[in-house]
Amino acid sequence: MDYINFDANAGHTLLSSVRSFLADFDGAARNPSSVHRGGQAARVLIEEARDRVSTLLRLPPSYRVVFTSGATEANNLAFYLATCGHAAGTILTTAVEHPCVLASADHAAGHGFQIRSLTVQRNGTLTPLPQDIGSELRFASLMLANNETGHCFPVEALARAIRSKAPHCVLHSDVVAALGKMAIAPAELRLDMATISGHKVGALTGVGALIVDTTRVQCRSLLRGGPQELRWRAGTENVLGIASLGVAAKEIHERQDEIMKRLSRQRRMVLQMLEELLPDTIVHHAANGAIDSTISVRVTGCPADDLVVAADTRGLHISSGAACASGKPESSHVLRGMGFDDTHASETIRISLELFMDDSVVERGMEILAECVATMRGAQ
């Protein structure tokens, strides 16, 4: 079916390189742990993917890419690696992280860790690092860009500040939303760990990775089992998923500049069209900048849940925030955390563009959006 995807932060269309890789895949039985040539071929696919992800993220040799089932597992693993074997300590995070980070923090709190949370102001500014943060800080998990608003956070500066106060603190960032939209180098950001997800960048769903500085983090597996992933992650590898992530990483790496230029232009286009077609919308701009692909906007008087359906019936995929697994809409913890009320949050939609979209498609998507808003307002 033909549709326009303005919901790439929930799920990105498979990149063309990934699609042709899958089309060419021979379907042979493959377990990378097998000794025979079938196993060898699978092993090659995985190691090639690891190299490609390392190249995209400019990882120094001490960093390892640990493939997981997705970002949720990677974030869980990050918490596990940072807290396991420690009786207590402080964990620093933000109020606008993905639920898998917030839930991991809650879990750690239940095991004696103290959780401190940086809040975000309406303009996207993170509250400063608390003065009293000291060496008891065990772990910090601070996302690079928020998946709902696109707002970027000054992770490198925070990492430096934290390092100076708590040299042993393990630093982690969920860079899922930022990946592909800008060049990211976790080591240069002073991070010990970083999380990525496949289906947000045009690879298959069900694959992700935790990037780990093996000199700073001790090896452990969250799952008990075999010695796969050099004992960082037990269980037979998701060969095809991992390979697809490698293929996507390669394409993004080769075309990063082109992507960034296009997205920056398309962001201006979207903002301009919002101003022309829907002048009474309120864009959630960010003081500290945002990833170009993502624009969070309040369409006053239009319940976002309805707008999403109206748009879908016209072939535009868009969402009211993060994808909702329960099917039951709940107002966004991100927007509420930023101090917006429930009405504001319930009228906010997220436009998240794909990495490779023609300008004409973006334009058409914006027109459909405006048509939907006009229909909804006309009916009131």
Added chain:
Amino acid sequence: MSPAQDASNGAKVVVAMSGGVDSSVAALLLHEQGYEIIGVSMQVWDYRQHGGCDSRATCCAPSDFMDARQVAARVGVPYYVFDFEELFRHEVIDRFVESYHAGVTPNPCVDCNNRVKFLALRERARRMGFYSVATGHYAQIERSEAGWHLKRGQDGEKDQSYFLYGLRQEELPHTLFPVGGMTKAQVRELAREFGLKTAEKPESQDVCFVSGSVGEFVTRIGGRKSQGGAIVNSQGEILGSHEGIQNFTVGQRRGLGVSGTAEPLYVLAIDRTSNKVTVGVRSELERESFSVQELNWVSPALATAGGPQEPIEVVAQLRYRNPGVRATVRTCADGSAEVRFLNEWTPVTPGQACVFYDKSNTEVLGGGRILSHPVGSGLQWGHRQGLGRTACS
């Protein structure tokens, strides 16, 4: 806007999908007929939080949504879940609980249709450009020179027009009951033929949100302690005691907890002030007339006239699945209607819907809610032997 009854005018229709076979087939038929449709399930009650019927064959529980979703995909139409929990709580559950506390037996399906499905859902769909609502109800809509007519479903066993008397003339052109002209057997057959997974799904129960006893539900959700009281006969003699009036319905026979009488006993009246439940033999349930309020007149002529100004002969149906009885009805100055049985009578349960059909017993003329007894007057009211007066005379 042109009526939705004709697919050729490009009508966009929202199909309320409960996850049952009837609405599944409704979606299938409309899609086949060329309508542009979306399937929608209404999230009305948090079964996980409140307990309820998730484990049973019902409707509108999470597992039913999974069925509806799969059927929609099979049929090839988009599917969404709309959240109406707050509204449902307010318009259906609260009224349900309040009614029982008042000694009145509510009809939540009527409330859900009138206030949620054919109002809130319609409104929401309209904003998205979908101007018509379809459901899997067994009822039929026809057009004549005079206007629009709501009729009983083809399958006499399944007919659900009783719950739909709240539909208004202006809504009928934008309402579709695709299975109304079919029998249940035909509906299942069609579902089977198209491989819909709901084909063999059992019927849902009437009150979708209650599992277990109504009395227990009302006490739990209402958050009030239930107050016991006396069970008395029409002479006022105490026959026993009960644990709360919410456990009773006028006309109810079973579960009264009174034994040792020769003839079976029925609930005759429920008095919320004294908490007394009056019981008696079946003949004591007999009424000559009663009043109906919150009326809606569906048929074109009566809708225009605001109801019959002079008594007209109708078939009055006082309960779902009960055969109707011949009666006359006329409206009163205060907006209520007076109903008089012509020869046969049937128990009159305050709070329940009374639906008027034409003499041939096929078309819904209108309906309303049976007025509760004036507080404390119990048996005197409208009773043939008791010389009681009806609300308007």
